[in-house]
Amino acid sequence: MSVTAPLGFRAAGIAAGIKKRQGPPDPANDSRDLALVVNDGPSRAAAGVFTQNRVKAAPVLWSAQVVAGGQVRAVVLNSGGANACTGPAGFQDTHATAEKVAEVLRDSAGEIVVCSTGLIGERLPMDPLLEGIDTAAAQLSRDGGVAAADAIRTTDTVSKISFRRGEGGYMVGGMAKGAGMLAPALATMLSVLTTDADLTAAELDQVLRRAVSVTFDRLDADGCMSTNDTVLLLASAASGVRPDLAEFERKVTEVCADLCRQLLVDAEGASKAIAIEVVGAASIEDAVDVGRTVARSNLLKCALHGEDPNWGRVLSAVGTTDAEFEPDRLNVAINGIWICRGGAAGDDRSKVDLRPRDVTIIVDLSAGPHSATIHTTDLTAAYVHENSAYSS
Amino acid sequence: MSVTAPLGFRAAGIAAGIKKRQGPPDPANDSRDLALVVNDGPSRAAAGVFTQNRVKAAPVLWSAQVVAGGQVRAVVLNSGGANACTGPAGFQDTHATAEKVAEVLRDSAGEIVVCSTGLIGERLPMDPLLEGIDTAAAQLSRDGGVAAADAIRTTDTVSKISFRRGEGGYMVGGMAKGAGMLAPALATMLSVLTTDADLTAAELDQVLRRAVSVTFDRLDADGCMSTNDTVLLLASAASGVRPDLAEFERKVTEVCADLCRQLLVDAEGASKAIAIEVVGAASIEDAVDVGRTVARSNLLKCALHGEDPNWGRVLSAVGTTDAEFEPDRLNVAINGIWICRGGAAGDDRSKVDLRPRDVTIIVDLSAGPHSATIHTTDLTAAYVHENSAYSS
Numbered sequence: 001m002s003v004t005a006p007l008g009f010r011a012a013g014i015a016a017g018i019k020k021r022q023g024p025p026d027p028a029n030d031s032r033d034l035a036l037v038v039n040d041g042p043s044r045a046a047a048g049v050f051t052q053n054r055v056k057a058a059p060v061l062w063s064a065q066v067v068a069g070g071q072v073r074a075v076v077l078n079s080g081g082a083n084a085c086t087g088p089a090g091f092q093d094t095h096a097t098a099e100k101v102a103e104v105l106r107d108s109a110g111e112i113v114v115c116s117t118g119l120i121g122e123r124l125p126m127d128p129l130l131e132g133i134d135t136a137a138a139q140l141s142r143d144g145g146v147a148a149a150d151a152i153r154t155t156d157t158v159s160k161i162s163f164r165r166g167e168g169g170y171m172v173g174g175m176a177k178g179a180g181m182l183a184p185a186l187a188t189m190l191s192v193l194t195t196d197a198d199l200t201a202a203e204l205d206q207v208l209r210r211a212v213s214v215t216f217d218r219l220d221a222d223g224c225m226s227t228n229d230t231v232l233l234l235a236s237a238a239s240g241v242r243p244d245l246a247e248f249e250r251k252v253t254e255v256c257a258d259l260c261r262q263l264l265v266d267a268e269g270a271s272k273a274i275a276i277e278v279v280g281a282a283s284i285e286d287a288v289d290v291g292r293t294v295a296r297s298n299l300l301k302c303a304l305h306g307e308d309p310n311w312g313r314v315l316s317a318v319g320t321t322d323a324e325f326e327p328d329r330l331n332v333a334i335n336g337i338w339i340c341r342g343g344a345a346g347d348d349r350s351k352v353d354l355r356p357r358d359v360t361i362i363v364d365l366s367a368g369p370h371s372a373t374i375h376t377t378d379l380t381a382a383y384v385h386e387n388s389a390y391s392s
Numbered sequence: 393m394s395v396t397a398p399l400g401f402r403a404a405g406i407a408a409g410i411k412k413r414q415g416p417p418d419p420a421n422d423s424r425d426l427a428l429v430v431n432d433g434p435s436r437a438a439a440g441v442f443t444q445n446r447v448k449a450a451p452v453l454w455s456a457q458v459v460a461g462g463q464v465r466a467v468v469l470n471s472g473g474a475n476a477c478t479g480p481a482g483f484q485d486t487h488a489t490a491e492k493v494a495e496v497l498r499d500s501a502g503e504i505v506v507c508s509t510g511l512i513g514e515r516l517p518m519d520p521l522l523e524g525i526d527t528a529a530a531q532l533s534r535d536g537g538v539a540a541a542d543a544i545r546t547t548d549t550v551s552k553i554s555f556r557r558g559e560g561g562y563m564v565g566g567m568a569k570g571a572g573m574l575a576p577a578l579a580t581m582l583s584v585l586t587t588d589a590d591l592t593a594a595e596l597d598q599v600l601r602r603a604v605s606v607t608f609d610r611l612d613a614d615g616c617m618s619t620n621d622t623v624l625l626l627a628s629a630a631s632g633v634r635p636d637l638a639e640f641e642r643k644v645t646e647v648c649a650d651l652c653r654q655l656l657v658d659a660e661g662a663s664k665a666i667a668i669e670v671v672g673a674a675s676i677e678d679a680v681d682v683g684r685t686v687a688r689s690n691l692l693k694c695a696l697h698g699e700d701p702n703w704g705r706v707l708s709a710v711g712t713t714d715a716e717f718e719p720d721r722l723n724v725a726i727n728g729i730w731i732c733r734g735g736a737a738g739d740d741r742s743k744v745d746l747r748p749r750d751v752t753i754i755v756d757l758s759a760g761p762h763s764a765t766i767h768t769t770d771l772t773a774a775y776v777h778e779n780s781a782y783s784s
Contacts, residue, residue, distance in 0.1 A: 055711030055719045055735070085707050087720065087736035120704025121737050222690040224705075225712045298614040298690070298771075299779055306780025312512025313616075315477050319447030320617045327447045328479065343447070344479035345513050379690075381773035387691055388698025 002145030003037050005163035005173030006196035008236025011037045011144035013151030016132025018080035018125055019118075032151035034129065035077040036101070036136040036144075037192055043237035044111065046072035047205035049212050051229035057084030057188075058094040059114040060228055066098075066113050070201030072234050073111040075192055076101045076136075077152050078129060079177070081118035082188060084227040093124050100130050104137040115230050117154055117177060117188035149175035152190055155386065157266055162258040164251045170197035170241040172248075174255045178263035188228035189216065191259060197248060198237035207249045208233040214372075215256035218288070221267050221377045223296040231256075264375050265357075269383030272304055274359045274376045282368035286323035290363060291374030293321050301379035307354035311340040314363060329366035335359060394537030394553035395429050397565030398588035400628025403429045403536035405543030408524025410472035410517055411510075424543035426521065427469040428493070428528040428536075429584055435629035436503065438464035439597035441604050443621035449476030450486040451506040452620055458490075458505050462593030464626050465503040467584055468493045468528075469544050470521060471569070473510035474580060476619040485516050492522045496529040507622050509546055509569060509580035541567035544582055547778065552654040556643045562589040562633040564640075566647045570655035580620035581608065583651060589640060590629035599641045600625040606764075607648035610680070613659050613769045615688040623648075656767050657749075661775030664696055666751045666768045674760035678715035682755060683766030685713050693771035699746035703732040706755060721758035727751060 004011050015031035039046075048067035050060050066072060076097060083090050094114045102109040116124065139147075149159040156178050163173040176191035193208075212231055233252065243251075264273050276294050281287035294300065297317040303310035311332045318330060332340035337352045339345070359378075377383075396403050407423035431438075440459035442452050458464060468489060475482045486506045494501040508516065531539075541551040548570050555565040568583035585600075604623055625644065635643075656665050668686050673679035686692065689709040695702035703724045710722060724732035729744045731737070751770075769775075 053708060053711040054713075054717075055707045055722075082704075085704055085719075085732065085736055087734065090736070120702075120708060121732070224689055224691045224708065227704075227708050227711065297616055298775075299616045302776050302779035305776065308780065310512075312474075312477055312619075315447045316445060316512060316616065316619050319445040319619065321446075325446075327477075330447075340477065340513070342479065344477050344482070379776055381776045383690075384694050384697065384771055384773045384776060387694035388700065 001163045001173055002149045002161035002175045003173050003192050003194045004142055004145030006171040006194045006236060008040050008196050008238030009037065009194050010040060010140040010142055011148040012136040012139040013144065013147030014132060014136045014139060017128040018078050032147065033078055033080045034132040034136055035148035035151040036074060036140060037148055038074040038105065038140055039072060039234050039236050041236055043198060043235055044071040044073055045199055045201040045204055045235045046070065046232065047201055047208045048230060048232045049208060051226055053225045053227050055085065055227050057082050057116060057228040058086055058090040059083055059116045060230060061091065062094045062098065063113040063230060066110060069110065071111050072113050073107045074101055074105060075113040075115060075232060076133065077115040077190060079117050079152055079154050081116060081122055081124045082120050082228050083116040083124050084120040086123055090123060093126055096126065097129060100133045104133060113232060115190050117152065117190055117228055120227060145173065152177040155268055160259050160262040162255045164254050166197065166243050166251045167247055168241040168243060170195060170239040170243055172251045172255050174259055176259040176263060178266055188226050191231045193233045193252065193255060196236045196239035198240065198242045199235045203245060204233050204235055207252050210249055211253040211256045215253060215260045218374045219260050219264060220292055220295045220374055260375065264377065267377045268386045269380045270377030271380055272359050272378040273357055274304060274378065276374045276376065277360060277362045277371065278365065279362060279371040280364040280366045280368060281370040282324035284370050284372055287370050287372035289321050290318055290323045290365065291372055293317050294363060295374045295376035298379055304354065304359055305378035305380050309334045309339055309349050309352035309354060314361060315340065318363060323365060324367045325365040331364040333362040393555045393565055394541045394567045395565050395584050395586045396534055396537035397555035398563040398586045398628060400432050400588050400630030401429060401586050402432060402532040402534055403540040404528040404531040405536065405539030406524055406528045406531055409520035410470050425470055425472045426524040426528055427540035427543040428466060428532060429540055430466040430497065430532055431464060431626050431628050433628055435590060435627055436463040436465055437591060437593040437596055437627045438462065438624065439593055439600045440622060440624045441600060443618055445617045445619050447477065447619050449474050449508060449620040450478055450482040451475055451508045452622060453483065454486045454490065455505040455622060458502060461502065463503050464505050465499045466493055466497060467505040467507060467624060468525065469507040469582060471509050471544055471546050473508060473514055473516045474512050474620050475508040475516050476512040478515055482515060485518055488518065489521060492525045496525060505624060507582050509544065509582055509620055512619060537565065537567065544569040547660055549658055552651050554647045554650040556646050558589065558635050558643045559639055560633040560635060562587060562631040562635055564643045564647050566651055568651040568655060570658055580618050583623045585625045585644065585647060588628045588631035590632065590634045591627045595637060596625050596627055599644050602641055603645040603648045607645060607652045610766050611652050611656060612684055612687045612766055652767065656769065659769045660778045661772045662769030663772055664751050664770040665749055666696060666770065668766045668768065669752060669754045669763065670757065671754060671763040672756040672758045672760060673762040674716035676762050676764055679762050679764035681713050682710055682715045682757065683764055685709050686755060687766045687768035690771055696746065696751055697770035697772050701726045701731055701741050701744035701746060706753060707732065710755060715757060716759045717757040723756040725754040
């Protein structure tokens with residue numbers, strides 16, 4: 001269902017020949033590398049959030065300008081190359097891509113968003129890409145959402161799609177691919193969300209920012225921020241439903257959370273899905289900062305991979321933050337066992353069962369009423385292997 | 393030579409039975425776990441720098457108070473346990489350790505520094521530790537520096553020692569063990585430096601802070617800050633030489649740099665010694681910030697392990713900093729090849745030879761005259777293995 005679950009959207013995912021083939025050919029899947037998502041309206045309202053990395057890929061620089069106009073007709077996405085750190089020539093390539101999509105749709109390039117994912121620093125092969133846009137346009141359909149989700153995969157082993165039905169019958173759909181802060185070997189986390197609800201660009205922007213701040217922004221596998229991260233929300237208004245904004249935000253957040261969960265369990269080389277729940281924080285910002293810092297501790301991530309409930313590595317990470325806390329009031333539970341109380345050893349560490357794939361760490365700062373959860377993965381030899389052998 | 397290279401110092405390193413034995417016994421080496429370094433004067437001037445982690449081990453809390461007094465008679469160091477996150481009882485253990493050393497030296501506990509390294513969150517076995525202090529005191533000698541350096545090892549495969557002779561004939565000696573920000577599985581980087589030059593505590597403090605800021609502070613293997621990091625500088629004045637302060641600072645910096653180099657090449661699981669030279673920075677702070685951020689990119693560290701000159705991962709790390717730079721003016725050289733020029737692909741990546749153990753990455757921010765070098769290691773499956781299997 002993916003991005004074509006809501007009315008008003010068509011999509012396609014095709015093999016344009018952008019990806020270098022690796023491993024045995026599998027025409028049905030591996031070679032798809034170009035996706036097109038088209039909003040047929042009646043509305044074209046749209047919003048987007050982009051990477052905060054100061055080194056931004058050409059498609060991010062282009063697409064941020066498009067989204068600023070509040071109207072998006074179509075999104076073209078390619079895997080097989082990030083078009084990042086490619087200079088003015090790379091920006092021309094993005095521009096040419098948008099122009100080509102505009103041409104086949106007989107529309108304006110100023111309402112075409114471009115997303116790219118793959119290796120940084122190399123130009124895209126423009127001939128196959130532009131030809132691929134013709135092919136994709138010819139295959140656009142109401143059933144194309146799954147193929148589009150497949151075409152944006154890089155090292156993702158499965159496509160990530162989700163949808164929810166809202167009150168009154170409108171739909172929210174989405175697809176994502178998992179690189180970015182999650183498994184950023186390929187330099188990008190991309191997600192396109194669609195809805196047939198009737199909302200303004202300003203409303204979409206507000207809802208998207210709030211939903212992303214508690215979902216995609218709280219996913220952090222290795223602290224590496226991509227040059228290409230993009231999350232888009234397009235509204236066709238084709239259902240005719242004008243939803244309650246809070247209810248719509250819940251649905252969008254649910255779709256984002258569902259996609260994040262799929263990204264997390266498919267992260268490169270990961271054997272554990274780890275939730276760091278920070279409670280008792282003086283502010284949300286403190287909770288997020290502590291959660292993110294703990295999630296970025298290579299030592300802790302190695303320990304959890306080894307199923308070692310090493311709470312000392314949690315405390316030593318907390319201690320590097322500026323959050324409000326007293327060291328002798330910190331409590332830590334791992335999978336339900338309060339293994340650290342008052343900054344020192346608590347319940348017996350042998351009671352902690354770390355065999356399940358899901359691991360929950362609660363960090364209680366004893367400093368206030370706020371909380372936040374950051375999701376991460378363990379650090380494994382498989383991660384090292386996948387990320388040692390990518391571009392060569 | 394180590395800490396007993398300068399006149400006025402005696403040391404010992406003995407097996408007290410604090411370390412849990414792992415692997416086959418080797419009484420000559422593996423079991424040493426207690427070191428004692430004594431300053432016989434005539435001066436006892438001393439300085440120290442400690443971890444900036446807000447979760448500080450008991451010995452750090454104790455020793456910072458001692459050093460604040462500017463006088464240190466002796467340092468007792470144990471491996472086999474960090475005595476961190478052990479609450480008031482752990483602080484009592486540190487206090488008792490200092491009292492015991494004071495007793496055997498017939499001196500004041502207020503001038504005894506204590507350092508511990510090992511697993512966080514467990515109490516030290518005090519009976520063998522206190523008995524070990526008697527044994528160590530009986531073995532104190534002018535030849536004991538090497539045994540002391542051996543006794544503070546945890547996963548260090550070799551002892552780290554260094555010394556330099558200064559103008560006029562005074563000596564600077566030192567020992568270190570490599571955990572801390574370098575290979576912090578065991579939660580600590582410890583170093584004791586000694587000199588027989590005649591300097592005040594204030595002079596030692598100034599020199600030590602400046603030397604550490606360009607050596608130990610620029611070593612960063614995985615961004616994890618320890619609860620126990622300690623670097624001490626003790627002066628006996630036994631040579632009678634009052635050195636030129638700038639010349640003395642150069643010697644101390646040389647000893648620190650030499651010890652850092654030894655720590656780096658012995659880092660857990662590392663197969664590359666990587667220097668990140670940031671040049672063209674608007675300030676030293678920018679240069680250090682960029683160098684540290686690049687050094688902490690797991691993706692880059694994996695790529696270098698795989699001998700892949702992935703400069704895109706350098707730029708994407710630089711882009712997450714607040715340093716002054718323009719993305720299209722960034723240049724990156726890897727092992728002498730300017731593989732990125734003006735924020736885009738430069739010379740042919742196939743020219744980069746990443747087979748040597750030493751790797752040098754130059755990041756040119758094109759924003760000013762300042763520079764700094766951060767030293768790090770690659771990220772390997774061996775690192776994951778060592779840090780997955782430590783406390784269990």
